[in-house]
Every structure is written in structure tokens, then in C-alpha cells.
Amino acid sequence: MSDLTLPMTRQRPFDPPDEAAELRQRASMHRLTYADGHVGWLVTGYAEARAVLAHPGFSNLAEKMHPPIPSRLDLVEERSRRGVPRGFFLRTDPPEHTRYRKLLTGQFTVRRMKALEPRIHEITNSCLDDMEAAGGPADLVEAFALPIPSLVICELLGVPYEDRGQFQEDSKLLVNLETKADDVIAALGRVTAYLHGLIQRKRKEPADDLLSGLIEGGELDDEELTGVGFLLLVAGHETTANMLGLGTYALLTNPDQLAAMRDDPSVVDNGVEELLRYLSIIHLGPFRVATEDVEIAGNLIKEGEMVGVHVPVANRDPSRFPDGDRLDLARPTGGHLAFGHGIHQCLGQQLARAEMRIAYPALLRRLPGLRLAVTPEEVPMRSDMTIYGVHRLPVTW
Structure with missing residues (x-):
């Protein structure tokens, strides 16, 4: 089926595109035409x-990849010419990937994320205090979903939170499928320059944060430190912010599941996993080349052939998740692919889990009357982004 192309548009806010779901019903793998032919x-x-993501016969190197969609064609030459800083290990293979991953794995252990939980509670409660003081209606993305992970990752890395405005805007440009190549490169340049300057300051005045620790470790040069900081800063708030926004929207439209998340602490951990599976916000890729x-x-x-994994559809495969199109917070959801699989599985997944496990119940308990302030059809979806979610979520209580 070589006439199959990307992207595919979701017809309903929480479900994979109908076209992709129908493909899965016919077969598990399909021929796909990438934007360059x-x-x-x-x-x-x-x-x-899972087999593709775990197989050592596939590479994650960006320069070997074919752009999946037409709007990314013009980025190929620019990125190969200008590139991203070394240390941006999302697009690397072993042994380079192994080296960076080993340096950072100890920073994102379950134990360390557990130690962060009191601070995450403080940040969450502060956002809720501000929401209550201001009164509804409010945009939940701006008031709650974005500031929590953004502040957490800033504190973890040692990035001053007051500097967030520019890098949040640049992050949006970087994940927007419609951003022109020149604007993507400009955004890359701004974030890179900012982080490089920050690293220079931390060399002179180190603090108790991840970037300072990496500097003191002495194994990474400034360009590598900039690349690592770039990846963690952007990924650390874009992904969880969209899960908090979209997940709340899903719960508001499934009142029985909302009540379970709000009222039953034993549901929370598994409920977060089910939301991750059900929503699958990485809706374009990952991609590999053989x-x-x-x-x-x-x-x-x-x-030399490219392979794209359609995570939202794979995470609803009935052979692994029976009745997978239904949100069920009590469902056993181990093994979902929302964080990927294999050696490139999301490094920050334990941090994301901690933030969601704290934020969802806290929001629903503090604001028991929480509801949409617009009709469900009026909620603007992030179909134009590589990371799915809601652009805004107008709510009141």
C-alpha cells in the first residue's frame, strides 16, 4: 500500500485516526510513502x-531519516547543515547514546523522583491556590498543566523559572508541524544560546542542580552540556504538560473515571498508566531506519528503509489491550508504549509519572465542581503538533 502517507488526522479528540485504526484491523504493518518519495x-x-523499537538492527540517527510529512522536507538540509548541539541524544545510537544515557540515568531513578514528590506537591498546591484566588473560568493549560512540569524541570536542571517565557514559546515552534524551517532553526539557536550562556554562569557559580552536577563531573564539554540541557528542558515540560491538559479533558468527559481518580487513592497509579496508554500523545513516530x-x-x-511506529493505534491493539478504545482506570496497563520501548525509552518517565500521580487527584479534590467552560467541540486540539494535546482547556468550577 505505497500510497499511504502521513500525517493522519484524529476525528475524535481522544481516539487515533480512523484511517490508522482501520489499517491495524487489516494488518500490523503497511507500506508507507514518506514526504521525499x-x-x-x-x-x-x-x-x-515493540519488536521494531527493541531490535538492534534499527538506527535512530536523524541524518539517515526520511522526513515523514511534507512540512518537514525543508528542514532536512538545514538540520544537516547546522545540526543540533552534541549531547542532544534523542537522535543518537550506541555507543554515543549509551554514554549520555549512562551519565543521566542516575538523575531520574524512582528513588530520586520520590525525593522530589514533596516539592511537586508544593508546586501543585501553589497553582491550585492561585486558581482558587483568581476564580473561574480559567485556561487549565496556562494555570495548571504547563506551570507544574515547567517549574519542576527548571528547578531540577537549574534554569531560572523567570526565563521560561522565551523557551516555552520556542518549544511550541519546535514541535509545531507547520513551523517553517527558518523559524525552527531560529528557535533552536535561541534555546541553544540561552543554555550555553547559563552553563557558562554555572561554571563560575555552581549550584545544587543537574546541570551543575554534570559540569562538575567533567565528562561533557560545553556543547554537549548545552545539547543535554536542551533536550531535557523541552521534553521535560512539553510532554507532561500535554498529558495533564489532555488527561483532565478526558476525565471531564468520563465522569465515572474522574470520580475514581478523585476518590480512590488505590486507582491513581494504574489510572495514570491507563491515561498514558489511552491518550498516547506522541502521535507521530517514533521513526527508525534499518x-x-x-x-x-x-x-x-x-x-535503508524507514519504519514509523503509530503509538496511539498500537496502544489500542485488542490483542494486547482488549476493549482498548474504552478508558478504564482499573485496566491492567503494564507494557504500554507511551514512553517508547527499548534502549530509547523515555529517560524522564518516572518524573512524568510522579507529576501526574500528584497533579490529577489534587486538582479534582481541590476543585470538585471542575467542568468545561465551553462545549467539548470548542476545545482546540493540538493536531498541528508532534506532541498531541489541547492548546487550551477552558474550565470553571
Whole structure:
């Protein structure tokens, strides 16, 4: 099926695109035409997605990848010419990826994230205090979903929170599928320059934060430190912010599930996993390129061919998640692919879990009358972004 292309548009706010769901019903893997004309693959089955993401015969290197959609065609040459700082390890392979990952794994352990929980509670309660004081209606994204992870990652990295305005705007440009190449490169340049300057200041005046710790470790040069900081800063607030916004929207439209999250502490941990599975906000990729001929589920992926994994559809594969189109906070959800799989699985997943486990129940308990301030159809969705969610979530209480 070489006429299959990306992106695919969601017809309903929480469900994968109908086209992708129908593809999964027919088969678990499909031929896909990328924006530059390259014919590769799209994976819609759960088992096949895990197999691709775990297989050592696939590379994550950006310069070998074909752009998945037309709006990214003009970025290929610019990125290859200007690139991103070394240390931006999201697009690296072993042994380079292994080196960066090893340096950072100890910063994001379950134990360390547990130690952060009191501060996350403080930040969450402060946001709720401000919401109550201002009164409704409010945009939950601006008042709650964005500031919590943004402040947490700023404190963890050692980035002054008062500087957030520019890098939050630049983050939006970087994940917007419609941003022109020149604007993407300009945003990359601004964030890179800011972080490079911050690292210079921390060399002179180190503090008790992750970037200072990496500087003192002495294993990374300034460009690498800038790349690591860039990735953690952008990923650390874009992803969780959108899960908090979209997850709250999903709960508000599923009152029985909202009540369970609000009233039953035993539901919270598993409920967060179910929201991650059900919503799957990484809705374009991940993408890999075969470095050798690889056979997956009887399909031969030839060396050099691109493979895209459709996470929202794979996370609803009925062979792994029966009745997966239904939100059920009590569902056993172990093994979902919302954080990826294999060696590139999300480094900050324990931090994201901690933020969501605290934020959702706190919001729903503090504001028991929380409801949409507009009709569900009026909520603006982030269909134009690489990370799905809501642009705004007008609520009152």
C-alpha cells in the first residue's frame, strides 16, 4: 500500500485516526510513502511495534531519516547543515547514546523522583491556590498543566523559572508541524544560546542542580552540556504538560473515571498508566531506519528503509489491550508504549509519572465542581503538533 502517507488526522479528540485504526484491523504493518518519495513502513500492531523499537538492527540517527510529512522536507538540509548541539541524544545510537544515557540515568531513578514528590506537591498546591484566588473560568493549560512540569524541570536542571517565557514559546515552534524551517532553526539557536550562556554562569557559580552536577563531573564539554540541557528542558515540560491538559479533558468527559481518580487513592497509579496508554500523545513516530535487512512478523524490512511506529493505534491493539478504545482506570496497563520501548525509552518517565500521580487527584479534590467552560467541540486540539494535546482547556468550577 505505497500510497499511504502521513500525517493522519484524529476525528475524535481522544481516539487515533480512523484511517490508522482501520489499517491495524487489516494488518500490523503497511507500506508507507514518506514526504521525499521514499517507500518505507508504518507499524500499527503492538507486538510488531515493540519488536521494531527493541531490535538492534534499527538506527535512530536523524541524518539517515526520511522526513515523514511534507512540512518537514525543508528542514532536512538545514538540520544537516547546522545540526543540533552534541549531547542532544534523542537522535543518537550506541555507543554515543549509551554514554549520555549512562551519565543521566542516575538523575531520574524512582528513588530520586520520590525525593522530589514533596516539592511537586508544593508546586501543585501553589497553582491550585492561585486558581482558587483568581476564580473561574480559567485556561487549565496556562494555570495548571504547563506551570507544574515547567517549574519542576527548571528547578531540577537549574534554569531560572523567570526565563521560561522565551523557551516555552520556542518549544511550541519546535514541535509545531507547520513551523517553517527558518523559524525552527531560529528557535533552536535561541534555546541553544540561552543554555550555553547559563552553563557558562554555572561554571563560575555552581549550584545544587543537574546541570551543575554534570559540569562538575567533567565528562561533557560545553556543547554537549548545552545539547543535554536542551533536550531535557523541552521534553521535560512539553510532554507532561500535554498529558495533564489532555488527561483532565478526558476525565471531564468520563465522569465515572474522574470520580475514581478523585476518590480512590488505590486507582491513581494504574489510572495514570491507563491515561498514558489511552491518550498516547506522541502521535507521530517514533521513526527508525534499518541498518540491515530485518524481518518483523514475516515482513522483510530492507536495509535503508524507514519504519514509523503509530503509538496511539498500537496502544489500542485488542490483542494486547482488549476493549482498548474504552478508558478504564482499573485496566491492567503494564507494557504500554507511551514512553517508547527499548534502549530509547523515555529517560524522564518516572518524573512524568510522579507529576501526574500528584497533579490529577489534587486538582479534582481541590476543585470538585471542575467542568468545561465551553462545549467539548470548542476545545482546540493540538493536531498541528508532534506532541498531541489541547492548546487550551477552558474550565470553571
